[in-house]
Amino acid sequence: MKQPALSFIDVSFSKGDLHIIKNISGEITAGNITAFIGPSGAGKSTLFRLINQLTTKTTGEIIFNSQSIDTFNPMTLRKKVGVVLQEAVMIPGTVYDNLRLPRQLEGRDLPLTEAKDFLRKVGLEEKFLHTKAKELSGGQKQKVSIARTLVNEPEILLMDEITSSLDQVSAQAIESLITSFNHDERQTILWITHNIDQAKRLSDETWVLIDGECLYQGPTADLYNATDKHVRDFLEGGDGP
Amino acid sequence: MTYFTLSLTLLFVLIPLILAHVLKLNIEKDIIIATSRSIVQLLLVGYLLQFIFDQNDPLFMILMVGLIIFAATHNARKKGVNIKGITWKLILTYTTIEILTQSILIGLNITPATPQYVIPISGMVVGNAMVLSILFLNRLTDEVEDKQSQIELILSLGGSPKQAIHRQLITSIKASTVPTIETQKTMGLVQLPGMMSGQIIAGADPIQAVQFQLLILFILLTTAIITSVMLGYLSYPALFTEKMQLNDNLK
Structure with missing residues (x-):
């Protein structure tokens, strides 16, 4: 039995009267790719923000490395739980300025040779190192964004809809990149996606979030055996309740 | 100048009133309110200054400077309501530049410690600092709103709040001090400063007036930089929570 990379115990988050995350409990298996699917506004991105403390949960516990995330210095936690965002x-x-940013935040620098290694790791040629970041395509930016997060050598990678604004070719390139990280380095990856097929292709486990509740968590292979009506409606193309 | 002569200057108010009416600018009421307020406020200040000068008591002088700082704080704090503790941060900033300015001027025997010098110079210094703080707070609020994703990116990579906001802080400090620096570049070419012009009209030697104006310009430059840097570094922690997150009311 693999150790959980993350555990959620009755985690909720509210903003005023709005209950965005409702009593979520469960475990994320270390070394797996876990997909988070669900309709827009289900609370998937908020859950990621709670994990790396860009937002604070209202109640419950999130356990990382056998410790509540509340006991971590947020700066330390965010280096260990890296996030890559859609935009x-x-x-x-x-x-290069973007790649060296995580090291500069620690008062160090990223040598050019190491920067080139990170670029190669995400499938970009080293000639891009001195290209202005704003001149890159969407797919290239996303690769640089992944490489920049990897500079911190995170134990867990949170990917928030990172392929949703990309064309099919770029999306596939990112998908195979992430799969190879997971296979080669046993990197724990949490991946939010709108695309159910993508979740089926990539993930070992899937969580279905609908209206702030986690209504399915288990092997992706068993996803279509889910008994919850809202989950079945969502998988069949509905928008949940 | 007699009150009769002063009343004749109201002719200057008639011109914008007529233009506003003819062009239907709908600002006639504002012109009348602005004119009335400036007459009442300036006459009141005039009598108040006359009273303080006659007393020649340091206590009244300090009270007047306190009043200037209070009025400036009251005006500027509206632009920083999202920043917790903005009132005391402004008071601390204005008090610091006031003490610094007067310490140099009086300590080095450049100006005497009399109300005739201390109060007008305080008005100019704190007034300039007030305008600058408003510019700074406006810009900082806009920058944080526009660049929220960049700020959160740095936080998410393990950066501290200071590192996350550094770029926005520097941009806001620069933007708020630029008008003071640019005005100084064209001083004497495009405009004759009000205080210098006033002294010359009152019969002072132009070179003396220029020397005094230069003194004021240098003071304003120093206080401009100190105001925005001090206010910036006092304010930025309030933009973040204890957990190093951007405050919800700024998002």
């Missing part, structure tokens, strides 16, 4: 935000400057 692939770049800081002004070159690709």
Whole structure:
């Protein structure tokens, strides 16, 4: 039995009267790719923000490395739980400026040779190193964004709809990149996607979030055996309740 | 100038009133309110200053400077309501630049410690700092709103709040001090400063007036930089929570 990379115990998050995450419990298996699917506004991105403490949960516990995330210094936690966002935000400057950012935040620098290694790792040629980040295509930006997060050597990678704004070719390239990380380095990956087929293709396990509740968690292979009506409606193309 | 002569200057108010009426600008009421307020406020200040000068008591002088700082804080704080503790941060900033300015001027015997010098110079210094803080707070709020994703990117990579907001802080400090620096570049070419012009009209030697104006310009430059840097570094922690997240009311 694999150790959980993350455990959720009755986690909720509310903003005023709005209950965005409702009593979520469950475990994320280390070394697996876990997909998070569900309709828009189901609370998937909020759950990711709770994990790396960009937002604070209202109640419950999230356990990482056998410790509540509340006991971590947020800066330390965010390095260990890296996040890649849909919009692939770049800081002004070159690709190299973006890659060295995590090290600079620690008062160090990223040597050029190491930067080239990170570029190769995400399938980009080293000639891009001195290209202005704003001149890159969407897919290239997303690769740089992944490489930048990898510089921190995170134990868990959170991917928030990273292929949703990309064309099919770029999306496939990112998918195979992530799959190879998972296979080669046993990297634990949590992946939010709107695309059920993508979840089926890539993930070992799937969580279905609908209206802030987790209504299915289990092997992706068993997803279509789910008994919950809302999950079945969603899988059949509905929008949930 | 007699009150009769002063009343004749109201002719200058008539011109914009007529233009506003003819062009249907719908600002006649504002012009009348602005004119009335400036007459009442300035006459009141005039009598108040006359009273303070006659007393020649340091306590009244300090009270007047306190009043200037209070009024400036009251005006500027509206632009930073999202920043917790903005009132005391503004008071601390204005008080610091006031103490710094007067310490240099009085300490080095450049100006005497009399109300005639201390109060007008305080008005100019704190007034300039007030405009600057409004520019700074406006810009910082806009920057945080526009660049929220960049700020959160740095936080998500393990950066501290100071590192996350550094770029926005520097941009806002620069943007708020630019008007002071640019005005100084064209000083004397495009405009004659109000205080210098006033002294010359009152019969002072133009070179003396220029020397005094230069003194004020240098003070304003120093206080401009100190105001925005001090306010910036006092304000940014309030933009984040204890958990190093951007405050919800800024999103």
